[in-house]
Every structure is written in structure tokens, then in C-alpha cells.
Amino acid sequence: MKFFNSKTLEPSGVDTTDNASTEPDKEQPWQELGLKQDEYEEIKNILGRRPTSSELAMYSVMWSEHCSYKSSKIYLRQFGEKVTDEMKKYLMVGMGENAGVVDIGEGLAVTFKVESHNHPSFIEPFQGAATGVGGIVRDILSMGARPIAIMDQLRFGAPNHPDTARVVHGVVDGISFYGNCLGLPNIGGETVFDSVYQGNPLVNALSIGSMKHEDLKLAKASNPGDLVILFGARTGADGIGGVSVLASETFESTGPTKRPAVQVGDPFAEKVLIECCLELFHAGVVAGIQDLGGAGISCATSELASNGGKGMRVQLKNVLLRDESLTPEEILMSESQERMCAVVPKKRLKEFESIVNKWEVEYSVLGDVIDEDRLYINWGHEEIVNVPPRTVAHDGPVYERPVAYPAYQNELNENSSAKLPRAKNATELATQLMQLIATPNQADKSWITAQYDKYVGGNTALSMPDDSGMIRVSEESGLGVALATDANGKYAYLNPYEGARLALAEAYRNVAVTGAVPRAVTNCLNFGSPENPEVMWQFKEATAGLADACLELGIPVTGGNVSFYNQSGDVAIYPTPVVGVLGVIDDVARRIPSGWQDDGNNIYLLGTTYDELDGSAWAKDIHDHLGGQPPKLDLAKEKLLADLLHGASIQGLIESAHDLSEGGLGIAVLEASLRFNVGARIWLGDVLDRDGIDQTTALFSESQTRVLVSVGREDDVKFQALCDARGVPCLRIGVTDATSGLVEIKDIADLKLDDIRQGWSGVMSGLFG
Amino acid sequence: MPKIIVEIMPKKDLLDPQGKAVANSLHREGKKEITAVRIGKRIELHFDREITDQDLEMAKGQAANFLSNDVIEDVVAVTKED
Numbered sequence: 001m002k003f004f005n006s007k008t009l010e011p012s013g014v015d016t017t018d019n020a021s022t023e024p025d026k027e028q029p030w031q032e033l034g035l036k037q038d039e040y041e042e043i044k045n046i047l048g049r050r051p052t053s054s055e056l057a058m059y060s061v062m063w064s065e066h067c068s069y070k071s072s073k074i075y076l077r078q079f080g081e082k083v084t085d086e087m088k089k090y091l092m093v094g095m096g097e098n099a100g101v102v103d104i105g106e107g108l109a110v111t112f113k114v115e116s117h118n119h120p121s122f123i124e125p126f127q128g129a130a131t132g133v134g135g136i137v138r139d140i141l142s143m144g145a146r147p148i149a150i151m152d153q154l155r156f157g158a159p160n161h162p163d164t165a166r167v168v169h170g171v172v173d174g175i176s177f178y179g180n181c182l183g184l185p186n187i188g189g190e191t192v193f194d195s196v197y198q199g200n201p202l203v204n205a206l207s208i209g210s211m212k213h214e215d216l217k218l219a220k221a222s223n224p225g226d227l228v229i230l231f232g233a234r235t236g237a238d239g240i241g242g243v244s245v246l247a248s249e250t251f252e253s254t255g256p257t258k259r260p261a262v263q264v265g266d267p268f269a270e271k272v273l274i275e276c277c278l279e280l281f282h283a284g285v286v287a288g289i290q291d292l293g294g295a296g297i298s299c300a301t302s303e304l305a306s307n308g309g310k311g312m313r314v315q316l317k318n319v320l321l322r323d324e325s326l327t328p329e330e331i332l333m334s335e336s337q338e339r340m341c342a343v344v345p346k347k348r349l350k351e352f353e354s355i356v357n358k359w360e361v362e363y364s365v366l367g368d369v370i371d372e373d374r375l376y377i378n379w380g381h382e383e384i385v386n387v388p389p390r391t392v393a394h395d396g397p398v399y400e401r402p403v404a405y406p407a408y409q410n411e412l413n414e415n416s417s418a419k420l421p422r423a424k425n426a427t428e429l430a431t432q433l434m435q436l437i438a439t440p441n442q443a444d445k446s447w448i449t450a451q452y453d454k455y456v457g458g459n460t461a462l463s464m465p466d467d468s469g470m471i472r473v474s475e476e477s478g479l480g481v482a483l484a485t486d487a488n489g490k491y492a493y494l495n496p497y498e499g500a501r502l503a504l505a506e507a508y509r510n511v512a513v514t515g516a517v518p519r520a521v522t523n524c525l526n527f528g529s530p531e532n533p534e535v536m537w538q539f540k541e542a543t544a545g546l547a548d549a550c551l552e553l554g555i556p557v558t559g560g561n562v563s564f565y566n567q568s569g570d571v572a573i574y575p576t577p578v579v580g581v582l583g584v585i586d587d588v589a590r591r592i593p594s595g596w597q598d599d600g601n602n603i604y605l606l607g608t609t610y611d612e613l614d615g616s617a618w619a620k621d622i623h624d625h626l627g628g629q630p631p632k633l634d635l636a637k638e639k640l641l642a643d644l645l646h647g648a649s650i651q652g653l654i655e656s657a658h659d660l661s662e663g664g665l666g667i668a669v670l671e672a673s674l675r676f677n678v679g680a681r682i683w684l685g686d687v688l689d690r691d692g693i694d695q696t697t698a699l700f701s702e703s704q705t706r707v708l709v710s711v712g713r714e715d716d717v718k719f720q721a722l723c724d725a726r727g728v729p730c731l732r733i734g735v736t737d738a739t740s741g742l743v744e745i746k747d748i749a750d751l752k753l754d755d756i757r758q759g760w761s762g763v764m765s766g767l768f769g
Numbered sequence: 770m771p772k773i774i775v776e777i778m779p780k781k782d783l784l785d786p787q788g789k790a791v792a793n794s795l796h797r798e799g800k801k802e803i804t805a806v807r808i809g810k811r812i813e814l815h816f817d818r819e820i821t822d823q824d825l826e827m828a829k830g831q832a833a834n835f836l837s838n839d840v841i842e843d844v845v846a847v848t849k850e851d
Contacts, residue, residue: 124840237782259782262840266786323782336784360793 014328015053016382024050033060039397046391054377054384057329058298058392065564067295068396071530072562075543079557082547087556090519098139098219098291099209100558102520104584107213108473110481111143114153114206114524114580116563120239121203124262125170130178131265132205134337137182138291141274142340144217144281145209148457149471150179151189152205153485153524153578157198159440159767164193167201168768175205176451181267182274185460186452187469189485193440196489199568204524204561204578208483210473215281219290221343222308224371226287228301231356231363232273232339235297236322238263239335259330269338276359277340285352288343298332298392300341301366302375305389308343311374312389314367328379343369403540404533412494415627417619422696429695430749432622433666436700438759439621440767442663444674447764461588465675467510467659468583470591478587484510485581487526488662489574490615491630496538498630500545500577505638505704506661507581508553512642513657513707515592515649516583521550523560523579528572530564538575546577552635555581592649594658595675596710599738601655603680604719605665606641607706608729609691609698617663618700633704637728641705644726653715653722660706666699668708669734670756673743679753682734683746690731695748710736771816773828776846777837778809809845812836820849 019026028050030040035056043051043059051059065071080095088094092109093101099113117132133150140147152175157164179186189206221228237259280286288308290300297319305312316328326334344352349365356363370376375392377385423429436442445464454463461480462470468484486506492499504521511518523546528535550557566573585591596603613619614628648654658672665687673680684698693701711719723730737744743751779785785807792806814828825847832844 124838127841233784236784238784260780260841262783264779264784264786264841266784266789268790269786322784 012380012382014379014382014384016384017052017386020049020052026050028053028056030056030060034064035060039063042397047387052384054328054332055387057332058302058385061295061298061333062302062392063396065530067299069562070397070399071401071564072539073398074400075540078543078547082551083556084554087554091556091558092213092216093143095557095559097559098142100520100522101143101216102558102582103213104473104479104481106474106477106479108210108479109213109216110208110210110473110582111140111145112206112208112483112522112580112582113139113559114204114485114522114578115139115561116524116526117203117205118200118526118563118566120262121171122167122201125167126174127262127264129171129174129203131263131337132203133175133178134265134267134270135293136205136207137184137270138293138340140207140209141277142217142219142289142291143209144215145211146278147184147207147209147274148459148473149187149469150184150205150207151187151469151483151485152203153189153487154191155197155202155489155576156193157201158195159193161195161198163198165768171201171203172448172451178265178267180453182271183456185454185456185463185471187454187460187463187471187483191445191448192489194489194574196573200566200573202526202566202576204526206485206580208471208481217281217286217289219304220288220307221304221310221312221369223287223345224310224369225346226369227344227346227349228304228312228314228366228368229342229344229352229363230297230319230339230366231342231361233266233269233336234320234322234362235326235331235334235336235339237326237330237334238337240330240333263335263337265337272359272361273338273340276356276361279355280342280352283351283355285344285348285355286342287345290341292339292341294335296332296334296336302389302392304341304343305375306393308369311370311372312367313370314377316377316379316384318364318366320362320364328384401530401536402533403537405537406534412627413629417613417616417625417628420619420623420625422694426748429699430751432618433699434751434756434759436617436621436663436667437670437756438763440763441621442617442667443763444761445764447769461591462514466514466594468514468516470514470516470585470588472588478589480585480588482511482514482516482583482585483580485578486510487576487578489576490620490626492542492577493574494615494628494630496541496575497545498633499575500542500579501549501633502630502704503577503579504546504549504553504581505633505635506659507579508638508642509659509707511581511583512645513592513594513659514583514585515590515646516585517646518555518581518583518642520582521555521557521579523557523577525560525562526566526573526576526578527564528567532572535572542575542577546579549635553639590649592654592657593675594656595672596656596678596680596736597676598655598712599736601710601712601736602716602732603682603734603736604709604711605687605706605731605733606709606723606728608703609665609687609693609701609706610703611693611697612701612703613697616700616702631702631704637705640726641707641728644722644728645707648719648722651718653711653719654709655712656710658708660708662702664700664702670743672708673753674757674760677753679737679740679742680734681737681744684733685746686731687733771818771820772850773814773820773825774848774850775812775814775828775832775836775844776809777812777842778807778845780841780843783841825849
């Protein structure tokens with residue numbers, strides 16, 4: 001490869017390291033690139049001179065909040081510190097890599113991660129959401145795994161706001177387009193509407209992949225002499241809006257070029273890239289691999305070198321371009337999709353070439369790994385970057401931002417739901433229940449999920465509307481994984497520490513009700529501006545809550561993502577810590593569905609109901625109230641409940657299990673009936689007596705650690721004995737009824753299943769269809 | 770019938786996957802002299818009467834705000850055709 005182009009030894013006009021030394025005082029647009037004065041000074045300190053414009057581009061993007069985690073780092077550390085050896089037992093790769101990897105037995109491992117694509121999805125919902133899916137899938141691929149499923153966690157503004165439909169249509173279309181074209185089943189997720197997300201919707205995308213233990217790959221370049229190869233799509237001017245300021249500096253005469261801030265994805269190119277990469281992995285020709293996402297080539301080269309403790313020499317003119325007018329700064333920052341960067345031993349180059357040629361994937365050798373702590377990037381014969389890679393990739397600034405207890409917090413917590421009027425009679429209770437099931441947040445989401453392919457690949461065991469998605473990993477043994485993600489922004493707003501614990505507990509419970517054993521955690525922490533001390537307090541509390549709760553439940557955080565600056569104007573979103581829990585099930589044939597199917601089975605409520613209506617769907621959607629404290633959580637009991645569910649499912653005692661969460665027991669009963677269109681007769685008298693609560697509380701309280709299960713009559717004695725032995729409160733509250741077409745709630749109402757379905761199923765299509 | 774033609778193209782700097790796929794197919798057909806393909810859309814607005822300058826202005830407004838997505842597309846021409 002040539003680092004010199006002998007024909008053009010004339011200076012090309014780009015800002016070189018020589019220029020940086022000879023024109024030390026040149027004005028640079030560091031502020032426009034989002035750097036702070038002291039950060040710019042620090043770059044000069046590291047280099048002993050001013051940075052070139054290419055170096056400035058690299059540092060500014062790699063030191064951005066998004067890439068450097070500079071405001072969150074000090075808090076994220078506790079996910080690695082609050083762990084026991086027991087928790088690490090199944091953890092093959094932990095935080096810091098592209099995605100965490102978990103041993104699931106039989107020589108197999110899975111990798112999973114959730115990432116945000118919030119801001120691009122507001123600007124251009126379709127492409128923003130589509131490239132969000134593409135990006136997380138490449139993260140999974142870069143661990144050596146075959147992507148096997150996706151999920152998404154969505155937060156939209158008020159359903160009736162005129163802009164919401166634009167975002168909903170674009171985002172759902174984008175996810176279904178990209179995922180369906182890739183041939184990946186979408187096995188679940190969440191959709192929540194709230195006006196706090198109006199100007200800042202949340203689009204989090206999760207992917208999961210599977211591999212054999214020995215196929216694990218890491219993003220590092222550790223052998224000097226190995227080649228650095230960029231392959232996949234060509235590099236264009238995607239998503240580099242911000243760097244235009246540098247381009248305009250380089251070409252003063254032409255003025256600032258308007259480069260697009262968004263990226264356009266090509267799922268078919270990604271599908272080919274996936275198959276191509278997997279063949280490269282299996283042939284063993286790749287020593288290290290990194291996907292290109294945010295910060296493009298800047299990130300891939302500096303991280304590969306830094307992770308391997310080595311350096312790299314790169315000829316930027318070797319990058320295959322879609323548009324020849326790109327400047328070096330733009331090439332370094334481009335976020336063009338469907339690209340990967342591989343580190344390949346020289347002697348394997350021929351094999352590498354024959355595989356990528358077979359898949360008709362374009363590639364170019366950018367440079368090689370060197371035994372020096374330096375990243376050199378040339379533009380033809382001119383050197384434009386000469387930096388220690390670690391300072392770009394890992395040793396960015398770390399901030400301990402000011403933290404302040406929010407001024408509104410006490411008032412918010414004192415404003416409990418206790419003063420809200422409770423239903424006075426049976427009719428009012430029934431009306432409220434029917435009202436709740438037809439609110440956008442509780443209503444049937446199949447208008448959305450029906451646009452996704454749930455079954456492609458033939459390994460989907462559970463998907464929406466069940467509590468978890470479940471996918472078979474081994475077709476021979478039936479070994480599989482269940483995955484659930486949750487976040488209740490209202491709870492986290494009332495109490496961020498508890499809110500994060502509650503999100504974890506709900507995801508954990510959602511996995512447990514399927515019969516799987518929870519094993520690992522991922523997260524996507526969506527917050528407002530870290531420069532607002534009140535937001536930073538929320539973040540501090542939420543991360544502590546999540547780390548403490550993981551320690552208590554004994555499952556490790558394997559990785560995740562932080563998304564700050566989620567706000568409209570000065571108003572931050574509710575803190576929304578999306579928590580994903582992965583569970584393992586030895587045979588997906590043993591999975592437990594969320595609804596009852598047989599006639600005459602007994603229905604049991606596990607757990608205790610307290611008067612906990614603060615932050616509930618009832619308070620918000622019936623009374624437009626949000627205040628007080630979220631429900632209490634006892635994780636020791638949560639663990640006990642999960643163990644019980646696992647034990648009972650192994651013995652085949654449970655026919656269905658459904659987690660109680662938003663909307664409480666009332667909504668859970670209706671959902672479990674709607675699942676397979678089988679009714680039930682429910683009586684609440686025993687719950688009222690045992691727990692000392694009123695009917696409103698019994699139906700709508702969101703007390704934690706509760707599950708609704710149905711059990712065949714023949715297994716009744718065994719099941720009750722199991723609950724007693726494990727000390728899990730268990731009360732028979734009804735029987736299933738496959739013939740009446742009714743959900744009869746004694747002393748309250750006889751609700752026709754058809755009426756419930758009508759209210760529940762038409763909401764989304766009525767709003768957006 | 771009088772009509773206004775609106776022509777829209779994907780923004781120059783953005784990837785056009787459809788154009789790329791067609792270009793690849795043309796190359797397979799041996800048409801190597803074609804270096805790139807970009808695919809946009811043509812929209813016809815039919816009128817039941819003579820088109821006025823105001824109509825053209827209105828169409829330009831609709832082309833920019835309604836018929837195209839200005840985040841990823843450019844309106845390249847709005848013309849009258851008899």
C-alpha cells in the first residue's frame with residue numbers, strides 16, 4: 001500500500017501536522033464543534049501543539065457526551081464494582097465492549113445490547129429508527145455473533161398531538177422496514193405515550209445474537225503488521241452536519257457546505273454484510289473487528305488501536321468514497337451505515353479478499369497496525385493526524401457534574417394520590433376498568449407489532465403480547481433465551497432510585513413468568529441534560545438504584561448506553577432508565593404463556609396487594625394525577641417469586657402466568673383473558689379481607705412482586721404446597737371459563753369479552769391507522 | 770390536460786439504496802460506463818383548467834412542504850406542462 005503519491009507532492013491545502021507546528025495560532029472552530037475551552041486546551045497539551053483540523057474533528061466527536069460518556073462515567077463504574085464472583089459466573093464479556101456476552105450453556109453464548117437513537121428519530125423518524133436497528137445489529141455482529149432477534153422500546157408524545165402521528169408512523173415504518181428486510185424477528189418491546197416525550201421521543205433498539213463460545217470476537221488491533229481493512233458500504237456525507245464548519249474552513253471560497261445531519265440505511269447491504277462477516281469469522285481470517293457507528297472511522301481506528309494497546313498507520317485516501325468531494329475531516333466523521341472495520345493478518349489477506357468478493361462487498365486496505373502508541377493518518381503524502389490513540393478513544397474528559405436535589409421534588413412526593421376520590425360503587429369501578437383498558441398506554445399494540453415480522457427464522461417461542469420475547473437458540477436441544485425490557489418513567493420521576501429498581505424488577509419478573517431463569521442485564525439510560533444539576537441528581541440516583549438492585553438480585557449489568565439531552569426546550573423528559581433482563585430456558589417447549597387457555601383452571605394471585613396508587617395508571621389516566629411515591633419493592637421476595645415460578649414450571653404445574661404491572665390486577669385479568677379469548681370468574685373478597693384493602697386498591701394498585709397464574713385442578717394441591725413451602729403468598733381468586741364469553745368480577749360487573757376487546761383493540765388504529 | 774410536474778430527488782449527499790441496487794444490476798449487464806444511478810420521483814398534478822402563475826406558486830409550496838421530505842429530499846423542478 002502506498003502512503004506517498006509521487007505525482008502530487010504539492011500541498012493539497014488540507015491542514016497538516018506541519019501546518020499545526022508552523023501556524024500555531026490559527027483560529028480553530030472548537031466551540032462550534034461542541035468542545036469547551038478547557039477541553040481544547042487539553043488537546044493542545046496532549047499534542048504539544050494545536051490540533052490539525054482533522055485531529056480537531058476526531059477529538060471533538062470522540063469527546064462528545066455520546067461517545068465519551070464524560071458525564072456518566074463516574075456513575076457507570078458501579079455496574080462493574082457492585083458485583084460478586086457469583087454474578088460473574090456466566091459473564092464472558094462485560095461492560096466496555098460493543099456488547100456483553102453471556103454463557104447460556106451447551107457451549108453457546110448470547111450477546112445483547114440496547115442503544116438509543118432518539119434525536120435522529122425525531123428529525124427523520126423513518127431513517128432514524130431504521131438506522132437505529134441497523135446500528136445495534138452491527139454491534140451484536142461485531143462480537144462474532146449471528147443476530148437472531150430485535151426488540152424496541154418506544155416513547156412518544158401525547159397520542160392526540162398533531163405531531164405524534166408523524167413520529168409514530170415514521171418510527172414504526174422504519175423499524176419494520178429495516179428489521180423485516182434483514183429477516184430478524186421483532187420479539188417485543190414497549191410503547192408508551194406521554195406528553196413529556198412530545199419534542200423528544202425515545203427510540204431505543206435492542207438486538208440479541210448467538211454464537212459458539214469459540215466464535216467470540218473482540219474489537220482490538222494487537223498484532224503489529226496486521227492490516228486494517230474497511231469494508232461494506234462506501235463512505236458518503238451521511239450524518240456529518242456538524243463538521244461542515246471545518247469543511248467551510250478548508251474551502252473558504254465555496255462557503256459552508258450544507259451536509260445532511262441524518263443517515264440513510266440500506267438493510268439489504270447490511271444483510272449481505274452480516275453473512276459476509278460470519279463467513280470471515282468462521283474462516284478465522286479476522287483478528288479483530290469493529291462496527292462503524294457514531295464517529296465513523298475516527299472511532300473505529302482509535303478504539304481498535306487503543307483496545308489492542310498498539311498504534312496504527314492509515315492512508316485516508318484509500319477510503320472508498322461515494323462522493324469524491326469529501327474532505328478528510330468529513331471522511332473521518334462520516335456516519336455512513338453498513339460499514340465494518342477488520343484487522344486481518346497479512347498472510348490471510350487473500351482469503352479475506354476471496355470471501356468479500358464472493359459476497360460482492362467492497363473493501364479497501366486503509367493501513368496497518370504498528371508497534372507504537374501512535375495513530376498516524378495520512379492524506380496522500382501529507383500527515384493530517386498524529387495522536388496517541390488512547391487519548392482519543394478512552395482517556396477523554398471525565399466530569400463530576402454538579403448534582404442538586406430538585407426544587408420540585410418534595411412537593412411532588414407530598415402530593416400523594418390519597419386525596420383522589422375512590423370509586424363509590426360497582427358501576428363506577430367497572431367503568432374505570434373499561435376506561436383504563438382503552439387508554440393508549442394499556443390498549444392493544446398489535447397495530448404496531450403486526451407491522452413487524454415476529455416469526456421469521458422459525459425460532460420465536462414468545463413475542464408480543466406475552467410478557468417477554470423468547471427465542472430458541474439451539475434447534476437440537478430447545479435451549480433458548482427470554483428477554484424483557486421495562487421502564488416506568490412516572491415511577492422514576494417520582495423517585496429515580498426506586499424507579500430504576502422497579503424497572504429492573506419488572507423486567508426480571510417478566511422473564512421469570514415465562515419459566516426462564518434471569519441471568520443478565522442491559523440498560524439504556526434516557527435522561528435530560530447533564531448540565532442541569534437536577535437531571536444529574538436523577539441520573540446519580542437511578543444508576544445507584546440499578547446497581548444496588550442488580551447486586552441484590554445477583555445478576556450483572558453486561559453493558560448499555562446512556563442518552564442525555566433528551567428534552568424539549570428546558571423541560572427534561574421523565575428519567576427513563578430502560579432495563580433489559582435476559583433469562584435462560586433449557587427448553588423453549590416448556591415456556592409459559594401469559595394468558596389462560598383451558599376451562600376450569602384455578603386462578604391464583606401470588607404476592608400481597610398494598611394501597612399503592614401513587615404513580616399508577618389509575619391515578620394518571622382516570623384522575624390526571626402524578627405525585628407521591630412509587631410502589632415499595634422487596635427484591636428478596638422478588639427473587640423468591642421467580643424461584644417459585646421456575647420450580648413450578650419445571651414440574652409443569654402452571655398453565656399460564658402474567659405479571660401485574662401498570663393498571664394492576666384489573667388490567668392483568670383482562671389481558672390474561674384477552675390473550676386466548678378465554679373468560680374467567682373472579683372474586684376479590686378474599687384479597688380484600690387478607691390484605692385489608694378496598695376494591696379500588698384491589699383492582700388498580702400497582703404493588704410489586706405479584707403474578708397471576710392459572711393452575712390445572714389436578715395440580716392444585718401440589719402448587720399450593722409449593723407456595724407454602726417457599727413462603728410466597730398465594731390466594732385463589734377465580735377460575736377460568738372458556739364458554740361464557742365473560743369476565744365476571746363478583747360484586748362488580750359481568751364484562752363481555754367482546755366488549756373488552758372492542759375497547760382495547762381499536763385504539764391504536766383509531767389514532768394512527 | 771394541463772398539469773404541473775414536480776420532480777424530487779434524494780439529497781445529493783445521502784445514500785440512495787435503490788439507485789445503488791440498479792447501478793449494480795446495470796454493471797452486471799455490462800454497462801460499466803454508467804458510474805452511478807440515482808432515482809427520484811416525478812409527481813403530476815392535474816388541473817381542470819388553465820394553470821396560472823399562482824397555481825405554480827402553490828405547487829412549489831406543496832412540493833417543498835408536503836410532497837417532499839426536506840430532510841432527505843430536494844425538489845429539483847416544478848414546471849407547467851400542457
